[in-house]
Every structure is written in C-alpha cells, then in structure tokens.
Amino acid sequence: MLVRLNEDQATKILAEKRVGRLGCVVDGGPYVVPINYYYEDGCIYSHSLPGTKISALRTNRRGCLQVDEISSDLNWRSVLAYGSFEELVAAPEKAAVLNRLLSDCPRLTPVESAIAEDGLSQQVIAYRLRVDRISGLAEQ
Amino acid sequence: MLVRLNEDQATKILAEKRVGRLGCVVDGGPYVVPINYYYEDGCIYSHSLPGTKISALRTNRRGCLQVDEISSDLNWRSVLAYGSFEELVAAPEKAAVLNRLLSDCPRLTPVESAIAEDGLSQQVIAYRLRVDRISGLAEQ
Numbered sequence: 001m002l003v004r005l006n007e008d009q010a011t012k013i014l015a016e017k018r019v020g021r022l023g024c025v026v027d028g029g030p031y032v033v034p035i036n037y038y039y040e041d042g043c044i045y046s047h048s049l050p051g052t053k054i055s056a057l058r059t060n061r062r063g064c065l066q067v068d069e070i071s072s073d074l075n076w077r078s079v080l081a082y083g084s085f086e087e088l089v090a091a092p093e094k095a096a097v098l099n100r101l102l103s104d105c106p107r108l109t110p111v112e113s114a115i116a117e118d119g120l121s122q123q124v125i126a127y128r129l130r131v132d133r134i135s136g137l138a139e140q
Numbered sequence: 141m142l143v144r145l146n147e148d149q150a151t152k153i154l155a156e157k158r159v160g161r162l163g164c165v166v167d168g169g170p171y172v173v174p175i176n177y178y179y180e181d182g183c184i185y186s187h188s189l190p191g192t193k194i195s196a197l198r199t200n201r202r203g204c205l206q207v208d209e210i211s212s213d214l215n216w217r218s219v220l221a222y223g224s225f226e227e228l229v230a231a232p233e234k235a236a237v238l239n240r241l242l243s244d245c246p247r248l249t250p251v252e253s254a255i256a257e258d259g260l261s262q263q264v265i266a267y268r269l270r271v272d273r274i275s276g277l278a279e280q
Contacts (some may be wrong), residue, residue: 019210021161021172021206022172023163023170023171023172024170025165025168025169025170028165028200028202029165029200029202029203029204029222030163030164030165030170030171030172030202030203030204031163031170031204031220032161032163032170032172032204032205032206032220033206033218033220034206034208034210034216034218036213060168060169062168062169062170063170064169064170064171064172065172066161066172066173066174068174070159070174073176076174078173078174080171080172080173082169
C-alpha cells in the first residue's frame with residue numbers, strides 16, 4: 001500500500017542516510033548526481049570540487065535531495081527534501097563540515113579523503129541546502 | 141581513480157539497469173523521483189499515474205535519468221542520460237510498453253501490476269525520454 005510519510009518520518013530517513021541524489025537546474029533543465037551528505041539542524045551538508053552542480057547552484061540556488069531505502073519493489077521508502085544552496089566560506093566552518101563528512105563516511109574516495117584531510121584547500125567547496133520542505137512516500 | 145565513461149560504456153549501464161532517479165523541473169526548481177524503466181533504441185521507457193512529474197514534464201519536456209552501480213565508495217559508476225519527454229498515447233504502443241515494464245520488473249508494486257494488467261487504463265501514462273546526451277563517471 002502506498003502511503004505518504006509525515007514530516008517527522010521523512011526527516012528521520014533523511015537524517016539516517018549518508019548517500020542521496022542531488023537535483024539542481026542547469027540551463028533550465030534538470031541535473032541529478034549522487035552525493036555524500038549529512039543532515040543536521042534543518043540543513044543538508046555536503047562538499048564538492050568545482051563543476052557543473054556548483055556552477056548550477058550558484059546560478060539557481062534551489063536544490064533537492066532524494067533519499068531512499070529500497071528493500072524490495074514491495075517495500076520501499078523515498079524522501080525528497082527541498083532547499084536553498086548556501087556556500088560555506090568561513091575557514092573554521094568549512095573545516096568542521098569536511099571533517100564531519102570524513103568521519104561519517106570513512107570510505108570516501110581517495111580524492112575526497114585527501115580533500116578532507118587538507119580541509120582548507122581553496123579548491124574544495126563546502127555547502128549546505130537549508131531545507132524548507134520535505135515529503136516522502138512509502139510502499140509497505 | 142575517477143574516470144569519465146565513454147558513450148558506449150554509459151549506455152551499457154543504462155541498458156542493464158531497471159531503477160533510476162528521474163529529474164525534471166517544477167516551477168523552475170528541481171524534482172527527483174525513483175522510477176522503474178527500461179532502455180531501448182535510444183529511449184528510456186517508463187509509466188506513471190498522473191502527478192507532479194507528469195505535469196512537470198508536460199510543461200518542460202526536458203528530463204534526465206541518473207543510474208548508478210555502487211559496490212563501495214571506492215568502486216562505483218554513475219550515468220546521467222538527458223532527453224525529451226514524449227507521451228505515448230496510441231493504445232497498442234502504450235500496452236506494449238506497460239507489458240514490457242511488467243515482464244522486466246515482475247516485482248512491481250501491486251498498484252503497478254494492476255495497471256500493467258489493465259494496460260489500457262485511461263489513468264496510467266506511458267512515456268519515453270528520447271535520449272540526446274549521455275555521460276558517466278566511475279571511481280575504480
């Protein structure tokens with residue numbers, strides 16, 4: 001049976017997971033990429049090297065993160081959190097976010113681990129989506 | 141090591157998988173949902189009940205499908221296929237697509253199975269994204 005999750009149920013799934021699919025808008029069309037993230041106090045935190053998604057989010061700040069738990073086609077939950085992009089530029093805040101991402105995701109790629117260890121690298125971007133709407137569906 | 145997949149490699153992954161995350165644009169912002177699909181002759185085929193994604197794609201035909209294979213954080217591949225939405229309205233074509241989706245995805249939800257068995261239901265929408273660009277990245 002398909003049911004709608006309430007805000008608490010959807011937020012719980014968002015907070016538990018560490019991988020989601022980030023959607024943003026590029027030249028008026030959609031763009032979706034998998035990201036590592038963590039959720040805290042109403043915000044989704046992540047990091048990136050410069051590229052398509054960062055250029056897109058600097059232009060159109062609206063983003064969404066889709067997160068799911070799929071046990072089977074008959075038993076799944078999917079959450080969609082919408083928010084606005086905020087780049088973290090203060091060095092201490094940026095370092096804290098990168099370190100938290102590394103400790104939560106110890107098996108990040110070597111590139112990501114190198115970035116996190118050298119948390120103040122100029123190239124790496126730390127950012128958050130300030131969530132203003134969240135919805136979820138479950139088949140159970 | 142992060143490497144870019146060529147078009148053949150990316151298309152092979154798209155053709156193998158049956159679940160992806162569809163991105164589209166709603167009111168100028170992004171929207172992402174998991175879908176069942178199959179890929180054939182340059183098109184992604186799927187179905188849906190009326191709702192947000194169908195309304196969105198009827199308004200802005202650009203969509204993308206993100207598909208991935210994640211063995212570990214050190215071993216993953218992700219593909220992004222972009223295309224334009226085309227609704228399938230001819231009854232034989234619509235029935236063929238719904239039957240193929242059912243045979244490829246035998247464990248669809250009961251709702252989806254009921255839809256596919258009653259393939260000519262007026263409510264269910266069959267559609268394709270005609271892919272015009274595909275890209276992929278792998279960490280290996």
